[in-house]
Amino acid sequence: MSVRLFHRHARLVVTGATRDRVHTWYAWHWRPVAWADIFAPALLLVGFPSERGPAGLRFGDGSVHWTKGPLWTTIRLQLPPCSDRKAGLLASGLLKAARYADTRGVSICQA
Amino acid sequence: MPSVRESIDIAAAPDAAFQYVADAPARATMFIPGLNRISNISTERPGAEQSWDYEFNWFGLVITGNSRCTRYEKPSFYQFKTLTGNPSTWSYRFEPKGTGTRVTLEVEYELPQSQLARFAAASALEQMNRNRAREIVANLKALIEP
Numbered sequence: 001m002s003v004r005l006f007h008r009h010a011r012l013v014v015t016g017a018t019r020d021r022v023h024t025w026y027a028w029h030w031r032p033v034a035w036a037d038i039f040a041p042a043l044l045l046v047g048f049p050s051e052r053g054p055a056g057l058r059f060g061d062g063s064v065h066w067t068k069g070p071l072w073t074t075i076r077l078q079l080p081p082c083s084d085r086k087a088g089l090l091a092s093g094l095l096k097a098a099r100y101a102d103t104r105g106v107s108i109c110q111a
Numbered sequence: 112m113p114s115v116r117e118s119i120d121i122a123a124a125p126d127a128a129f130q131y132v133a134d135a136p137a138r139a140t141m142f143i144p145g146l147n148r149i150s151n152i153s154t155e156r157p158g159a160e161q162s163w164d165y166e167f168n169w170f171g172l173v174i175t176g177n178s179r180c181t182r183y184e185k186p187s188f189y190q191f192k193t194l195t196g197n198p199s200t201w202s203y204r205f206e207p208k209g210t211g212t213r214v215t216l217e218v219e220y221e222l223p224q225s226q227l228a229r230f231a232a233a234s235a236l237e238q239m240n241r242n243r244a245r246e247i248v249a250n251l252k253a254l255i256e257p
Contacts, residue, residue, distance in 0.1 A: 041137075089253060093140060093141040099147070101148070
C-alpha cells in the first residue's frame, strides 16, 4: 500500500477547448506514445470496437485523432451521438486512459 | 465499519448488467470516479480469485493497492475486496425488476484515519462516499442503457 499526492508513471495531459462534443487535449511527453494502444482497449471496455488509421481511431460515429508536435501531442476526440451523461463518461474515461494507462513494454510502432 | 448503499434500476437484463460490472475489472475506471488505473490483472478469466492492482484518487490523495474478487455468482452477485491500500468490500447485487434490473452497490470501508482524519470530519467523509456511490450507480445506468 502507498498513499501519495501524485500518480506514478502518469502522463501530463491537459484539457483544452470542448465544443460540439469535440474535446481537445494536449499531452506532454519526452518519448513517443502509442496512443492507439491506449485508446483502443479503453474504447472496447465501453462497447466500441475501433478501426485504426495512420494517426487515429474511428469508433462508431466517433473518432479520436492525434497530431504530434516536438514534445507534445494534440488529441482531438469526437464523441458519437449519445446522452450527455454517457458522453461525459466516455470523455472522462478516455482522458483517464490518456493520463494513466500503462504502456510500458508496449511497441510504439503504431504511435 | 461504515458502509454506503445505493440502488438504481437499469433497463437491461440482469445477465447483461452483471457482465458489464464483473467481467472486466478495468472497466471500472469508466464508471467509478477517482479510480484512475487498474493493472496487473491476474487472469483474463473473470471469477472468484481474479485479482488486480488499483490506483485510486480519493479526494486528492492517491491510494494504491491490490484487490481480489471474492464472490462471482452470475448473474446475481459480485463482490471484491481491496486488500491493501484502503481496505474495503464492494458488493454488487443484481435483481430482476420488470424487464430490467435493480442494481444495488454496497461498499463497506475503513476510514483512512492516519492520513485523512486531519483533513476532514468522519461525517463529511462519509457524505462524500455516499455521494460517490450514488454517482457510480448513475454512471452504470448511463453506460449500460442504449
